[in-house]
Amino acid sequence: MTTRIGILGYGNLARGVEASITQNPDMKLVAIFTRRDPSGVKIHTTGVPVVSVDSIEQYKDKIDVLVICGGSATDLPEMTPKYSAMFNCIDSFDTHANIPQHFDNVDAACKANNKTSLISAGWDPGMFSIQRLYANCVLPDGKDYTFWGPGVSQGHSDAIRRIQGVKNGKQYTIPIDSALEAVRSGKGPSLTTRQKHKRVCYVVAEEDADLAYIENEIKTMPNYFADYDTTVNFISEEIFNRDHSGMNHGGFVFRSGTTGFDRDNRHIIEYSLKLDSNPEFTGSVLIAYARAIARLNAKGDYGCKTVFDIAPALMSHLSDYDIRAHLL
């Protein structure tokens, strides 16, 4: 069975989804929808139309799953419920605190229109969430640890760029080795914010900018930097463009728990991702879940789903027999 995919948006994540489709022979890209003037959007795949989002309803019967590549702040809360009235949708909504509200909105739209959508796919939320859930089910008595990085935090980079005198800036979140080792040792440590991650910034300053001022503004910024050991490096624009345009990311999920009648045996579950391209990996996760969503909808299982509701077999292009024979 071929799954026909539409993509809404054409930024980094959308290109990651587009690339992932080329790795999955049962997936077919039907159209890319844009809020911009379609004539100005040049996509990678040949022979696939770029269509104004105003005409998206014409694709109602031509697409099995619409992958919505928008921002969590304002795009997705509006788009995913809206388009779940027309399509099975998938998004990467990552504002953790608002997930219950977003879920309810998408669920209502799906159920009124016999659609099946999945929210909050990717790696966190997404693959990391699954790891947390499995590990909590298997080790009910224990502690969870999530570390992010090494990788770029978009929000922290934006915060740097808003400081007066900053021309460009990028912030790397880096898990601290001694904290990782303490967790791996099974000691079940209590770790402060400062003990878990450090922040390293690369800043291109405007000519004649006050570097001491910039450095102090960064290091004392509440919420973003004040609770962390932060390093600020001033570099040239040339070096910045050469060395800091990557989109690598990753992180670690641990659960450290005990079993036995006396809870005296300790177990450590560790999951980690080391990703050259955050948007391409995220796009690959979205496409694997698109396969599952199309199948659930075909079975008449409507409503909003999350990664927790999806049996892993539904994500594979292999038959149930083959995955049992080769991967179990």
Added chain:
Amino acid sequence: MTTRIGILGYGNLARGVEASITQNPDMKLVAIFTRRDPSGVKIHTTGVPVVSVDSIEQYKDKIDVLVICGGSATDLPEMTPKYSAMFNCIDSFDTHANIPQHFDNVDAACKANNKTSLISAGWDPGMFSIQRLYANCVLPDGKDYTFWGPGVSQGHSDAIRRIQGVKNGKQYTIPIDSALEAVRSGKGPSLTTRQKHKRVCYVVAEEDADLAYIENEIKTMPNYFADYDTTVNFISEEIFNRDHSGMNHGGFVFRSGTTGFDRDNRHIIEYSLKLDSNPEFTGSVLIAYARAIARLNAKGDYGCKTVFDIAPALMSHLSDYDIRAHLL
């Protein structure tokens, strides 16, 4: 909802299941069934009967899930289909090559009797299988690596003990650090058997045994040791009993894959377990899946299942709302 559990057998794994029930307030141990004389079986939990397996049918309506703790060689191929005619069952069948046949036998018994059973739960097969499947779905172009240990291999320990002059013996399977590092580096190495694992043996010899003979018999044993770098340590019975009675185990699952239109971005997914007690961790996995199986059966979803067929939310005692709010 309380899930009423029966356990068949009372070895190490069964005790691990029994201990796990004490960590899950929604689980209740109803009875332990034995092929031995029940009067000779002393269990840990007070107030729970030990019952001859000959009377198991009397518990047909008193148990939601029967956890079958038997060996994969001869017990489970017979027991799981047999008892799936009376109960929802769960086992840890781990003879990989025979999984398709075992699945078909259990599936037929379940479907004829409106039961839901799950085979091959634990950590490998089990949690490791899930990791392989998710990683293959997300990274279709890549290579899988599974490493086992450090931990005791029961089969290899048995093989040592069959050698003339050996009083007792234990074999540890140990992943080789340089191989783990090569995989983590993203080089996607091709590794020989010898490069992945080494084998370390602790042997208590009979008085006057020929140690050189024993060492040579071990190191040249086909399939078991000949393809590995093997170390043989002769120790006293006292040291053996003091240092080598643990049941720790663990291992690593990796997938190393590429994405992008030119497949030029590399991603490494790594999952690892470090377990103080193999049977207690395995028992904890079985109990988490018992919850899922009871739910599927209550919904009328009959037949044989594997870990691939189970949405992770089904394994949690938390509500769907709570897992979305707290773990996504």
